[in-house]
Amino acid sequence: MSNIYSAIKISDHVYWVGAIDWTIRDFHGYTTPRGSTYNAYLIMADKITLIDTVKAPFKDEMLSRISSVVDPSKIKYIISNHSEMDHSGCLPEVIDMIKPEKVFASAIGVKTLKELFHNEHEIIPVADGERLSLGNMELTFMETRMIHWPDSMFSYLAKDELLFSQDAFGMHLASLERFTDEIPQATLEYEAATYYANIVLPYSAVVLKALDKVSATGWKINIIAPDHGTVWRKDLGKILELYSKWAGQKPTVKAVVVYATMWHSTEKMAGAISEALAGEGIKVRLLSMNETHRSEVVYEVLNAGALIVGSSTLNNNILPQMADVMTYLKGLKPANLIGAAFGSYGWSGESVRHLEEMLKEMKVEIAAPSVSTKHVPDTAVLAKCQELGKTIAASLLKRINDTR
Amino acid sequence: MTKYVCGVCGYVYDPDKGDDDGGIPAGTSFEKLPDDWACPVCGASKDEFSPE
Numbered sequence: 001m002s003n004i005y006s007a008i009k010i011s012d013h014v015y016w017v018g019a020i021d022w023t024i025r026d027f028h029g030y031t032t033p034r035g036s037t038y039n040a041y042l043i044m045a046d047k048i049t050l051i052d053t054v055k056a057p058f059k060d061e062m063l064s065r066i067s068s069v070v071d072p073s074k075i076k077y078i079i080s081n082h083s084e085m086d087h088s089g090c091l092p093e094v095i096d097m098i099k100p101e102k103v104f105a106s107a108i109g110v111k112t113l114k115e116l117f118h119n120e121h122e123i124i125p126v127a128d129g130e131r132l133s134l135g136n137m138e139l140t141f142m143e144t145r146m147i148h149w150p151d152s153m154f155s156y157l158a159k160d161e162l163l164f165s166q167d168a169f170g171m172h173l174a175s176l177e178r179f180t181d182e183i184p185q186a187t188l189e190y191e192a193a194t195y196y197a198n199i200v201l202p203y204s205a206v207v208l209k210a211l212d213k214v215s216a217t218g219w220k221i222n223i224i225a226p227d228h229g230t231v232w233r234k235d236l237g238k239i240l241e242l243y244s245k246w247a248g249q250k251p252t253v254k255a256v257v258v259y260a261t262m263w264h265s266t267e268k269m270a271g272a273i274s275e276a277l278a279g280e281g282i283k284v285r286l287l288s289m290n291e292t293h294r295s296e297v298v299y300e301v302l303n304a305g306a307l308i309v310g311s312s313t314l315n316n317n318i319l320p321q322m323a324d325v326m327t328y329l330k331g332l333k334p335a336n337l338i339g340a341a342f343g344s345y346g347w348s349g350e351s352v353r354h355l356e357e358m359l360k361e362m363k364v365e366i367a368a369p370s371v372s373t374k375h376v377p378d379t380a381v382l383a384k385c386q387e388l389g390k391t392i393a394a395s396l397l398k399r400i401n402d403t404r
Numbered sequence: 405m406t407k408y409v410c411g412v413c414g415y416v417y418d419p420d421k422g423d424d425d426g427g428i429p430a431g432t433s434f435e436k437l438p439d440d441w442a443c444p445v446c447g448a449s450k451d452e453f454s455p456e
């Protein structure tokens with residue numbers, strides 16, 4: 001049988017044996033224009049060990065890559081660091097096929113895998129801090145609950161000074177390059193940030209604790225091998241710093257204006273607000289939900305200081321495109337934001353009130369009076385929008401000064 | 405007052421601190437938390453918690 005797939009060696013004893021998903025563009029609602037990879041890793045220890053598996057349809061690609069190094073039936077242990085199906089989808093089939101001696105997961109991982117696959121495979125729970133001998137080397141486990149599922153854990157291979165970090169420090173980026181330092185810097189920072197914003201953001205408080213927990217172990221880490229995208233082997237301080245920056249969510253001199261419009265009235269208001277903000281020295285992102293994907297919005301909101309939202313009133317409601325992004329943002333819990341609402345209406349005008357309520361639920365501090373107008377905004381209304389922009393700008397600048 | 409641990413994510417509810425974001429003032433015992441109170445980290449309900 002010809003095999004087009006090969007493993008890629010990432011350290012003395014570890015090979016990348018994952019799969020590349022060149023065509024995925026929608027990862028449960030998060031847009032992934034560059035595709036992704038599902039990373040699995042093979043440790044060539046006395047007890048040959050597989051760290052995580054891949055999404056179900058990619059099983060053969062993973063097995064082919066493993067076969068380029070060793071017969072898969074020689075694998076003795078499988079570790080599931082994260083139960084989500086992009087990393088466990090083919091696990092039951094792989095267990096049946098290669099019949100490993102033992103399969104391990106965190107205690108919650110054991111339960112989750114049962115709830116996903118409803119089968120009789122025995123999976124052995126490992127505790128936070130537990131060590132597992134692979135014969136000539138050893139793995140240490142660290143629970144990382146809620147980064148980003150309750151079952152999530154890290155595995156550390158001291159022998160190669162390598163941390164298997166499952167979804168943490170990952171990105172959705174399909175590439176044949178296996179290392180981060182082979183990817184253009186701008187692509188990297190964008191994809192790592194958008195991954196953080198769309199997946200990890202709601203658990204930022206947990207991330208800060210986990211970063212401390214990792215440094216408290218005193219583990220020497222030379223390589224970070226995540227479950228998506230490329231492997232970090234240079235400049236590890238950089239990605240750790242970025243994670244603590246994103247998790248810290250300190251407001252910056254940046255406002256995101258997000259709106260949806262029917263007949264360009266709400267759009268004109270958005271324009272007036274944005275121009276006024278920029279006039280006060282605030283960086284502005286103006287995003288129309290008629291054209292923008294929700295994942296793009298949350299990327300922009302990550303480390304912004306203000307979120308200003310607008311919608312026309314449609315049948316006593318906000319526009320569905322705004323409902324979409326507001327629901328998404330609420331779940332991702334961006335913190336430390338100020339904001340305001342605006343919008344145009346034809347007769348009843350509920351949208352602005354609804355948006356204000358949603359902002360409050362998201363714990364966004366309303367820092368300027370909302371502006372709402374019947375039909376097309378006139379000069380007086382546009383002046384009010386400019387006023388809104390200026391008020392937000394002043395409040396944001398003061399906030400940033402106060403937290404300095 | 406007893407601290408309670410979330411069985412899903414490990415968050416610890418400390419009555420001496422309360423839960424600011426959830427509008428719970430310091431000094432509120434776990435028993436006194438409203439029934440619809442949820443873990444501030446993972447959103448699990450009160451019945452997922454056990455005494456530390």
Ligand SMILES: [Fe+2]
Pocket residue numbers: 082084148149167
């Ligand atoms: Fe995940």
Ligand SMILES: [Fe+2]
Pocket residue numbers: 084086087167227228
């Ligand atoms: Fe994942």
Ligand SMILES: [Zn+2]
Pocket residue numbers: 410411412413414415443444445446447448
């Ligand atoms: Zn919890």
